[in-house]
Amino acid sequence: MKEYEGYLIDLDGTMYRGKESIPEAVQFVARLRKKDIPFLFVTNNSSKTPRQVAEHLNHLGMEAKEEEVFTTSMAAANYLYDHHPNTSIYVIGETGLMSALEERGLKLTDEDPEAVIIGIDRKITYEKLAKACLSVRKGAMFFSTNGDIALPTEKGLLPGNGAITSVVSISTQKEPIFIGKPHRIIMEQALKVLGSIKEKTLMVGDNYDTDILAGINIGMDTLLVHTGVTTREALKEKKSQPTHVLDTLEEWNI
Amino acid sequence: MKEYEGYLIDLDGTMYRGKESIPEAVQFVARLRKKDIPFLFVTNNSSKTPRQVAEHLNHLGMEAKEEEVFTTSMAAANYLYDHHPNTSIYVIGETGLMSALEERGLKLTDEDPEAVIIGIDRKITYEKLAKACLSVRKGAMFFSTNGDIALPTEKGLLPGNGAITSVVSISTQKEPIFIGKPHRIIMEQALKVLGSIKEKTLMVGDNYDTDILAGINIGMDTLLVHTGVTTREALKEKKSQPTHVLDTLEEWNI
Numbered sequence: 187m188k189e190y191e192g193y194l195i196d197l198d199g200t201m202y203r204g205k206e207s208i209p210e211a212v213q214f215v216a217r218l219r220k221k222d223i224p225f226l227f228v229t230n231n232s233s234k235t236p237r238q239v240a241e242h243l244n245h246l247g248m249e250a251k252e253e254e255v256f257t258t259s260m261a262a263a264n265y266l267y268d269h270h271p272n273t274s275i276y277v278i279g280e281t282g283l284m285s286a287l288e289e290r291g292l293k294l295t296d297e298d299p300e301a302v303i304i305g306i307d308r309k310i311t312y313e314k315l316a317k318a319c320l321s322v323r324k325g326a327m328f329f330s331t332n333g334d335i336a337l338p339t340e341k342g343l344l345p346g347n348g349a350i351t352s353v354v355s356i357s358t359q360k361e362p363i364f365i366g367k368p369h370r371i372i373m374e375q376a377l378k379v380l381g382s383i384k385e386k387t388l389m390v391g392d393n394y395d396t397d398i399l400a401g402i403n404i405g406m407d408t409l410l411v412h413t414g415v416t417t418r419e420a421l422k423e424k425k426s427q428p429t430h431v432l433d434t435l436e437e438w439n440i
Numbered sequence: 441m442k443e444y445e446g447y448l449i450d451l452d453g454t455m456y457r458g459k460e461s462i463p464e465a466v467q468f469v470a471r472l473r474k475k476d477i478p479f480l481f482v483t484n485n486s487s488k489t490p491r492q493v494a495e496h497l498n499h500l501g502m503e504a505k506e507e508e509v510f511t512t513s514m515a516a517a518n519y520l521y522d523h524h525p526n527t528s529i530y531v532i533g534e535t536g537l538m539s540a541l542e543e544r545g546l547k548l549t550d551e552d553p554e555a556v557i558i559g560i561d562r563k564i565t566y567e568k569l570a571k572a573c574l575s576v577r578k579g580a581m582f583f584s585t586n587g588d589i590a591l592p593t594e595k596g597l598l599p600g601n602g603a604i605t606s607v608v609s610i611s612t613q614k615e616p617i618f619i620g621k622p623h624r625i626i627m628e629q630a631l632k633v634l635g636s637i638k639e640k641t642l643m644v645g646d647n648y649d650t651d652i653l654a655g656i657n658i659g660m661d662t663l664l665v666h667t668g669v670t671t672r673e674a675l676k677e678k679k680s681q682p683t684h685v686l687d688t689l690e691e692w693n694i
Contacts, residue, residue: 344566344570
């Protein structure tokens with residue numbers, strides 16, 4: 187078995203389910219820590235800061251540090267900083283996205299932006315969506331933190347950021363550049379932060395269509411764990427299979 | 441030339457452009473009135489009541505009565521009254537839609553609806569969209585007044601109801617039943633109100649993709665007038681051609 191020098195690990199469905207942590211996954215991370223193998227929790231949640239995500243994990247009974255969390259908002263901020271550092275940006279989103287962009291010193295604006303980025307915003311208004319549409323029609327670059335169509339909550343599946351983003355993409359007939367899984371940008375930025383090359387890094391997650399495809403799309407090895415979204419039956423239908431498949435992370439040797 | 445016994449006539453781009461009425465179209469309607477030929481103005485605008493639409497036309501210097509206006513909200517209300525009279529409905533929309541449904545005595549609700557209908561709502565919130573998503577996922581019927589992706593305003597093209605509706609259709613992966621042009625329901629309901637059979641009625645409009653397709657979809661004759669959206673060049677690309685094509689309605693003999 188290949189030895190991986192770094193791990194990118196999904197959160198929801200992989201480390202916890204709803205309000206409960208998954209013991210085998212928590213043990214797996216403890217083993218990584220013990221062996222000093224670098225890892226990052228990689229999440230499409232754009233609304234929270236890494237500190238808030240770490241606090242949430244601690245609250246669920248898992249040890250986690252702010253530096254171990256990499257959100258799609260951080261990926262967006264790093265990407266924009268790398269490629270468009272002086273671009274003025276109109277942001278639709280919550281604290282996680284706003285603060286990630288601000289921490290990178292990016293130029294946020296409400297008027298005539300050169301770029302628009304959309305992350306989940308539960309205070310969305312018609313005016314915000316109208317402003318995004320007008321800017322994208324005028325030629326602003328168009329980014330979206332992630333294309334998730336639904337957001338799992340206690341109330342049920344609420345509209346995800348992919349559904350909110352569709353207002354602008356459908357109205358303007360322009361597709362955004364998506365940052366989050368299964369797209370490449372979050373993976374490239376996560377590998378940079380982790381300091382590990384993709385050939386020696388493993389992507390671990392429960393959701394074929396986001397986690398595993400993200401790994402496949404960037405050419406990384408992948409491990410699908412059946413503790414969340416993707417069942418064995420659903421996996422059979424997929425053309426490209428993960429490198430590894432397990433029922434729980436207990437079975438994974440490090 | 442076939443003599444038509446009734447006319448369905450689009451408004452924006454056909455009767456007026458922006459803040460100006462189109463004189464040839466106004467004269468055309470005056471000739472219809474003089475000959476007592478029944479007509480209805482048929483609009484995908486769901487936000488206004490027929491009285492408000494008539495007032496707007498009068499304001500633009502055109503004579504128009506409330507009874508001559510048929511909105512997609514009225515079509516929705518008539519359709520629901522005909523087919524689902526006792527169904528509880530959750531409504532996202534503005535005055536035009538709310539009052540059309542109320543006038544038909546339909547049962548509007550905020551909780552556990554059996555149907556959801558979405559019309560343009562410039563006071564849209566995440567909560568409203570979430571409620572629609574949860575209801576549609578639970579099996580509620582799903583309607584949308586119209587699929588227009590953009591709303592022309594002085595500020596530019598803002599998100600139309602098709603773009604707003606996409607939040608729910610993308611998130612739930614369920615397609616709504618659209619009421620407005622180019623779909624059949626508004627045409628069927630307009631013909632009922634007009635009291636004219638489709639074989640002897642002409643659909644008149646400037647927009648191939650809404651007005652003309654609406655006529656074609658229901659098997660009516662159509663007249664495309666080049667005073668608005670669809671240019672001669674764009675029309676050449678279309679497989680099914682309108683029955684008649686004119687530069688202005690001055691050329692139309694009644």
